Structure formats: structure tokens, C-alpha cells
Amino acid sequence: xxxxxxxxxxxxxxxxxxxxxxxxxxxxxxxxxxxxxxxxxxxxxxxxxxxxxxxxxxxxxxxxxxxxxxxxxxxxxxxxxxxxxxxxxxxxxxxxxxxxxxxxxxxxxxxxxxxxxx
Amino acid sequence: xxxxxxxxxxxxxxxxxxxxxxxxxxxxxxxxxxxxxxxxxxxxxxxxxxxxxxxxxxxxxxxxxxxxxxxxxxxxxxxxxxxxxxxxxxxxxxxxxxxxxxxxxxxxxxxxxxxxxxxxxxxxxxxxxxxxx
Numbered sequence: 284x285x286x287x288x289x290x291x292x293x294x295x296x297x298x299x300x301x302x303x304x305x306x307x308x309x310x311x312x313x314x315x316x317x318x319x320x321x322x323x324x325x326x327x328x329x330x331x332x333x334x335x336x337x338x339x340x341x342x343x344x345x346x347x348x349x350x351x352x353x354x355x356x357x358x359x360x361x362x363x364x365x366x367x368x369x370x371x372x373x374x375x376x377x378x379x380x381x382x383x384x385x386x387x388x389x390x391x392x393x394x395x396x397x398x399x400x401x
Numbered sequence: 402x403x404x405x406x407x408x409x410x411x412x413x414x415x416x417x418x419x420x421x422x423x424x425x426x427x428x429x430x431x432x433x434x435x436x437x438x439x440x441x442x443x444x445x446x447x448x449x450x451x452x453x454x455x456x457x458x459x460x461x462x463x464x465x466x467x468x469x470x471x472x473x474x475x476x477x478x479x480x481x482x483x484x485x486x487x488x489x490x491x492x493x494x495x496x497x498x499x500x501x502x503x504x505x506x507x508x509x510x511x512x513x514x515x516x517x518x519x520x521x522x523x524x525x526x527x528x529x530x531x532x533x534x
């Protein structure tokens with residue numbers, strides 16, 4: 284039986300700093316860092332991967348199964364274009380954190396206002 | 402056994418008279434429980450919890466898992482879209498009789514806790530000597 288690829292997993296939180304950029308965090312307990320793929324195209328972030336059950340567990344011997352397994356793929360629309368060269372991702376204790384710096388050209392510019400000479 | 406990947410977290414319900422003293426929210430970790438030839442394994446999801454932040458206690462036959470999350474929110478950033486809450490984890494299990502309570506092992510990696518409960522060796526048959534009175 285094939286399982287539909289989940290488009291709602293993992294749950295994400297999006298943090299924004301107008302100048303610095305965007306940070307996206309996701310809870311992925313038990314997912315190996317190597318099995319997570321992250322790609323950024325323009326202002327779209329894509330997180331995909333697979334969560335595998337433990338090898339030692341066999342189907343017949345489950346007493347309870349609340350965790351779920353399979354493929355996932357999430358697309359996130361970012362509020363602005365990011366500098367794709369500078370995107371960083373790190374996973375610690377099952378929490379993934381992706382740092383996406385705002386593209387230099389997209390940063391808000393300070394417009395100096397001068398008093399008009401009369 | 403396959404289900405689509407789930408995302409929602411369930412909060413611990415506080416019973417009357419037992420309120421939490423920590424400000425953080427508390428969630429029920431999702432678990433898988435399965436048996437091996439020589440014991441039972443509990444897998445619990447504790448994202449954000451490291452090896453020094455997890456407490457496992459055994460009182461009588463009740464095994465309680467407590468995971469404490471030290472939330473490091475991105476500094477200078479504002480949460481603009483949130484799908485999950487961050488908080489501690491707590492859950493208790495009543496163990497079966499045939500578990501050797503001195504041989505419980507626990508390890509955590511990538512936010513996934515694995516507790517191994519070894520089965521007790523079968524009670525040794527004892528020979529009772531009968532003496533004539």
C-alpha cells in the first residue's frame with residue numbers, strides 16, 4: 284500500500300526580521316539529518332525527506348503506534364527573496380533550523396529626509 | 402501500520418489540584434511501543450530535549466518520562482507564522498509485571514528517546530525440602 288506523501292508534515296514555525304531575513308524551524312524527531320533535503324528557489328523554500336521506522340521493530344510486534352512514517356515534502360512561501368548562497372540549516376535534538384538571509388537587493392532602504400530650504 | 406505523517410501536538414491535561422508550576426506549556430509525547438524477544442521498547446518523541454534534560458523515574462510500577470525544553474528563540478526575530486507550540490513533555494506508563502525493574506536502559510538521539518525494558522528471567526523453580534515431623 285502506498286502512502287500519500289505528507290504535505291503538512293513537519294509542522295513549521297516562521298520567524299522574521301525585516302533586515303536580517305527569515306528563520307524557519309521544524310520538529311523532526313528521529314529524522315536523520317542526511318535524509319532531509321532543503322532547496323530554495325527564489326522565495327520558495329522546500330523541505331523534503333523520509334522518516335523510517337526503527338529497524339528492530341517488526342510490524343506484528345507493535346503494542347501501540349502513534350508515530351508515523353513515510354515521505355514528506357513541504358513548500359513554504361517566504362515573504363521576500365533570500366540570498367540562496369547564504370542559506371544555512373542545522374539540526375539539533377530533533378529540531379531543524381533553517382536560516383535564510385534576506386537578499387541584499389531586497390533589503391529596505393533608509394531614505395534620508397532633508398528639510399527643504401525655503 | 403502506515404499512516405500519513407501527523408503534525409498536531411497534544412497538550413497534557415492538568416487534573417484538578419495538580420497544576421503545573423513551570424510557566425512553559427507541557428505536551429504528551431507521541432510514542433511507539435513494541436516488543437522484542439527479550440523485552441519491550443518505548444520510543445518517545447521529545448524534540449528539543451537533550452540527554453541532560455530528560456528525567457525518567459520509576460515508582461512502584463509507574464514509569465514517568467519528563468523532558469525539559471530550553472527554548473532558544475531566534476533573537477531579534479518575530480514569530481509571524483506558527484504551527485507548533487514549544488514546551489516540556491510528560492507521560493507515564495504502567496509497566497507489566499514481568500519487567501526487570503533494575504534493568505531499564507534509556508538513550509536519546511535526535512530528539513527521539515528509546516527506553517528498553519528487559520523482561521525478568523522466569524522465576525526460578527525452588528525446591529522445597531520436606532522433612533518428616
